[in-house]
Amino acid sequence: MRKILVIGSGKSTSYLLKYLLSKSASEHLHITIGDLNVSNIKNLLHNHANANAIPLDVFNDQERLKAIKNSDIVISMLPASFHTIVAKDCVTLKKHMVTASYVSTDMMSLDKEAKKNGVILINEIGVDPGIDHMSAMNVLNNIRDKGGTILLFESFTGGLIAPESDTNLWHYKFTWNPRNVVIAGQGGTAKFIQEGSYKYIPYQRLFRRTEFLDIEGHGRFEAYANRDSLKYQSAYGLENVKTLYRGTMRRVGFSRAWHIFVTLGMTDDSFTIEDSESMSYRDFTNAFLPYSHKDSVELKLRHELKIDQDDVVWDKLEELDIFNANKKVGLKNATPAQILQKILMDSWTLSKDDKDMIVMYHKFGYELNGKKHQIDANMVVIGEDQTYTAMAKTVGLPVAMVTLAILNGKITSPGVQIPITKEIYQPILNELQEFGIQFNEKHVPYLGYNPLNN
Secondary structure (H helix, E strand, C coil): CEEEEEECCCCCHHHHHHHHHHHCCCCCEEEEEEECCCHHHHHHHCCCCCEEEEECCCCCHHHHHHHHHCCCEEEECCCHHHHHHHHHHHHHHCCEEEECCCCCHHHHCCHHHHHHCCCEEECCCEECCEHHHHHHHHHHHHHHHCCCEEEEEEEEEEEEECHHHCCCCCCCCECCCHHHHHCCCCCCCEEEEECCEEEEECHHHHHHCEEEEEECCCEEEEEEECCEHHHHCCCCCCCCCCEEEEEEEEECCHHHHHHHHHHHCCCCCCCCCCCHHHCEHHHHHHCCCCCCCCCCHHHHHHHHHCCCCCCHHHHHHHHCCCCCCCCECCCCCCCHHHHHHHHHHHHHECCCCCCEEEEEEEEEEEEECCEEEEEEEEEEEECCCCCCCHHHHHHHHHHHHHHHHHHCCCCCCCEEECCCCHHHHHHHHHHHHCCCCCCEEEEECCCCCCCCEC
């Protein structure tokens, strides 16, 4: 049996395990899942003969090394900052590794040694990053093969709630790591290119610089800029492109309301709040407002941010119960971001039968034979329930597929890499179609860049 070690069992592992278990007999696979808490994992394994769960502390060197040494390939589903711990062992022990997370500076530093040891370290093979890379490169290379010159590339992805499970005014629920949602956009200024000019949006303005997107059959969305759209300019071969913009999608109105939390400082993760454990939600909200011996918390917030009482933004804030004096934070030495996450999880956690939705949209502008053309491509995937989500499907399946491709010798180039080569993306995109994950492409009149609204 060929041994696959999966380290970590977060929200995106359900489809990953389902796929690998379905292939385990025909592909002679044994899957071991290592995590601090194995009770939840066992529910996904269903006592399968070709799988087992083991307690594993990634910071315990002896446990970690033993588990990696006893495998043929490792899948890291840990938080992004922990991947390098596993990757270093994989390089030393000459074991291939796959992860869905962005390539970090520390991960990239292992490239030379990985190549020397013949170790494949594939990153960014989830949905975004992942399916976005593969689907974009597929179209970009098809255009180039015809002799076309790329003028414009825009890409947007949203992890959202499906319409049938949309039960709040924000039109949003957590479908992946809530912490990443709360701190989204922090750590740097958003950068992109618009019609040949470099543009920059600082974090404090990020959620007020949005653009609208219409997806046929699914309505209107809004998008805000990702931190660095220029990160993949060279990798995608877009050095001479006139417009390059990557963003995150939400339903219209989300960003204007979220901007309230950014303005107040509730998304800050750089300091802890004194006596946070005993604070009420109302205390937390009041902590960011001016002192007044006569005005209520509600009145102070409306005056401070100039929100009318009949504004839907106000309804959204009230819906989250941030003025509740009876609900306690219950988190010791917590940052504002951690407290806000706790409050949001009360309202935005998926119910058992809730369905989520992944929406991805690409726009390609190019010139061919002296004429300008445009291709709009979109992908919409609906989840099944709280466990088998669209997020888990679009993250887990590409990870599982590339793992099997490495084991079967279909991917052989060693080193740190992302899925932008045809040997990786073409077979995975083809197989994803069997699971209903595919893009609808439409040739439309060339419109150029869609200017940011607001």
